[in-house]
Amino acid sequence: MWPRSPPNHKEWQGSGTTAHFGDIVLGRCYTYTQIVRPELRDKDCQKIQEVFLKSFLSKDPCDATEQDYQPLIELANQTVPCNKTVFWSKTKELAHQYTRVQQALFTLENTLLGYIADDLSWCGDSGSSEINYQSCPTRRDNCSSNPVSVFWNTVSKRFAEDACGVVHVVLNGSLNEAFDRRSTFGRVEIHNLHPKKVHTLQAWVMHDIGGVRSDSCSSSSIRDLKSIISERNITFTCQNNYRPVRFLQCVKNPEHPSCTSGI
Numbered sequence: 001m002w003p004r005s006p007p008n009h010k011e012w013q014g015s016g017t018t019a020h021f022g023d024i025v026l027g028r029c030y031t032y033t034q035i036v037r038p039e040l041r042d043k044d045c046q047k048i049q050e051v052f053l054k055s056f057l058s059k060d061p062c063d064a065t066e067q068d069y070q071p072l073i074e075l076a077n078q079t080v081p082c083n084k085t086v087f088w089s090k091t092k093e094l095a096h097q098y099t100r101v102q103q104a105l106f107t108l109e110n111t112l113l114g115y116i117a118d119d120l121s122w123c124g125d126s127g128s129s130e131i132n133y134q135s136c137p138t139r140r141d142n143c144s145s146n147p148v149s150v151f152w153n154t155v156s157k158r159f160a161e162d163a164c165g166v167v168h169v170v171l172n173g174s175l176n177e178a179f180d181r182r183s184t185f186g187r188v189e190i191h192n193l194h195p196k197k198v199h200t201l202q203a204w205v206m207h208d209i210g211g212v213r214s215d216s217c218s219s220s221s222i223r224d225l226k227s228i229i230s231e232r233n234i235t236f237t238c239q240n241n242y243r244p245v246r247f248l249q250c251v252k253n254p255e256h257p258s259c260t261s262g263i
């Protein structure tokens, strides 16, 4: 269904568009709207696929903009209930293990757009209307305004803007810095929370089972996060090894001492 790219695409350092991209987008949209969250059953997946493709086809893949994705965001727009938003940084697998069990909570992947785009790559070319399956630009080796990086920045910003009540973030306490100002969470999401809608950010600093406790709620990087949040008139709270998430980590390591008593 999707024609192979002509050989005359510009060469980039990153992997090309995910094979069968259009079919994957359509299939994931139907799975999400008809099975995962049937309250969104009326969403037009054919239109969502068409608008997603239009967001990057025939465009320079080093000049992607937030505006490119506005029609898609409006089409796929959904409301996340107050107190149910979960951000993450360097803890993707653990954050999603938790929201898979605690299905009332939403990470960006638990929304339609995040569910559709997760782990996909895509790009086009200003000189062609075809998908580039050979290669796509990367932030590190080519340009930061590539279609995938701009997409995640744009939808992460909207995800934060739409959040309300108490919001949560899963951080990695086994890193030297659990909070990194340069991360999407640190660079985009915390700056787009609305203080009139979001009254508290609750951080869960999780340590790998048996891993080093490099960072914790009392560390300098978390104090940095607290200062940014407090300056925005949002209350900051922090828990080391938040118990419900800790239980999930212990499922894989039931015999580890930190799992056998007092978690």
Ligand SMILES: Nc1nc2c(c(=O)[nH]1)N1CN2[C@@H]2O[C@H](COP(=O)(O)OP(=O)(O)OC[C@H]3O[C@@H]1[C@H](O)[C@@H]3O)[C@@H](O)[C@H]2O
Pocket (backbone or CB within 6 Å): 086, 087, 088, 089, 090, 091, 092, 107, 108, 109, 114, 117, 118, 119, 148, 149, 152, 153, 156, 159, 182, 183, 184, 185, 186, 189
């Ligand atoms: N598949 C997803 N990717 C991303 C999401 C997301 O929700 N889903 N992102 C960002 N993102 C991409 O992941 C890496 C950085 O991760 P990583 O370095 O682990 O953490 P980040 O804080 O940069 O990004 C995670 C944060 O932003 C949203 C999500 O709502 C989380 O609260 C970088 O390429 C981002 O563009």
